[in-house]
Amino acid sequence: MxxxxxxxxxxxxxxxxxxxxxxxxxxxxxxxxxxxxxxxxxxxxxxxxxxxxxxxxxxxxxxxxxxxxxxxxxxxxxxxxxxxxxxxxxxxxxxxxxxxxxxxxxxxxxxxxxxxxxxxxxxxxxxxxxxxxxxxxxxxxxxLCHPQHARVRELVAEGVIGELRTLTAEFAFPSKGYGDIRWRPDIGGGALTDIGVYPVRTALLHLGPEVEVVGAALDVDRERAVDTAGAALVTGPGGVTGQLSWGMRHAYRSQYALWGSAGRISVQWAYTPPPTHQPVIRIEQQSRVEELTLPAEDQFARVVAAFVARIRHGEPSGLEGESVLRQAQLVDRVRELALLLPDGRPRERMGSV
Incomplete structure (x- = not known):
């Protein structure tokens, strides 16, 4: 073009x-x-x-x-x-x-x-x-376009928490009622594809493309044929593990943490910060606790800017290509391990051997 x-x-x-x-x-x-x-x-x-x-x-x-x-x-x-x-x-x-x-x-x-x-x-x-x-x-x-996550990656690379051992990521919020599209299986409702993808993408971001889903569970509302919550266990290079949780009938939670051999970094309001919010990154070590406050950013404005820059100048964005496909593979794997079909219906369980 x-x-x-x-x-x-x-x-x-x-x-x-x-x-x-x-x-x-x-x-x-x-x-x-x-x-x-x-x-x-x-x-x-x-x-x-x-x-x-x-x-x-x-x-x-x-x-x-x-x-x-x-x-x-x-x-x-x-x-x-x-x-x-x-x-x-x-x-x-x-x-x-x-x-x-x-x-x-x-x-x-x-x-x-x-x-x-x-x-x-x-x-x-x-x-x-x-x-x-x-x-x-x-x-x-x-x-992914919010700079707080790039800052977390820099801190980990600098060895602030030592060697990474585990990641936890959680995203959930209360139900908005049965009129919400998340309750409609005919147009792709359910918690996994709308909410669970955030913790899954967090694991991909911080553990790298070699991350694998090794266990998963989905809570399915059988009457409405949609998944309402889920959890997954993931592994990454060097024996790193991750625990991911999500749902749409919970109290609000939007955070993740990286736990290493020498400390822990946590990010509050990780996924839906308003444009006026100044993110706080909490660093916990054996003898001290530090909180870094970053400037407010509008992550939607940054997505638009990334789209324009990709079209005009070919600048990579992290929102395309291999990372998108790896994300899709991981979501497919969650469904497979949780015995759920892409349209939200439960798979038929195999008979016991």
Missing amino acids: GTERLSLQESRSASGSPARRLRIGVVGCAGIAWRRMLPALTANPDVTLAAVASRDADKARVFTDRFGGEPVAGYDRLLARDDLDAVYVPLPALLHAEWIERALLAGKHVLSEKPLAATYGEAAALVALAEARGLVLLESFMF
Whole structure:
């Protein structure tokens, strides 16, 4: 994709040279788009929000009345437009693969809410399609763009906690009621793909691509056919272990900790910090406790900036390619060990030997 796909509307790049603004359309009117991503998109000086699509024209108009752009009735009509360079896809999980594929085939760069697809096989096909067509495909795992996690990695590399021995990661919050899409199996509901992926991705971030899931359990609401909570045991290089927990019927918790031979680092509010929050990294050693307070950051704004930089300059983001596929493999492994099918139905257990 060359600069000929970019708008004639110009902004200034960081170096002061002229740069064309990236024209983005939105496929779907999800809550996350309203609350966080569209404010971040419209605040970015390198982006123009050109259109918002919904199957309900009135709903699209509600979004464009607030954020700008043209309301479009129907996702296909939006993808057919020739005045878009890229799209953002905040649809329910089971719809991601279909509409990401359609967007790529329409020649659009894609920023998608997580998960990219329901299974590793689907994710691999999408990544291959994007590469074959020379398009950018990013998964919006916004917490990975927050600098607090890079600082934690630096501290571990500096030996602040000695040799890493174990990781714990927990993410859960109270149920928002049966009307919430997480309770709908027909569109990819459940806790694993929406909530559990955060602790799983944390293990991948800090233990590396060799991390493996060696045990898993999922609590399934049989009446509604969705998983509501889960846990996994993982291992990494050098005998490091990890314990991951998540759920959608719990008191709120959003944190992880790295425990080493000489200390422990913990991160509070790890996954959903508001843009005004100043993160605190707690370091516990034998004879002292220290708390590092970092500047506030908007992780959604940083995702948008990473998307623009990847399209314009080819800058790697950590939200694409091999890391996305490894994440999908680990989620598949959790399902396999917990005897759960991708659509949320329990697998048939094999008879005892």
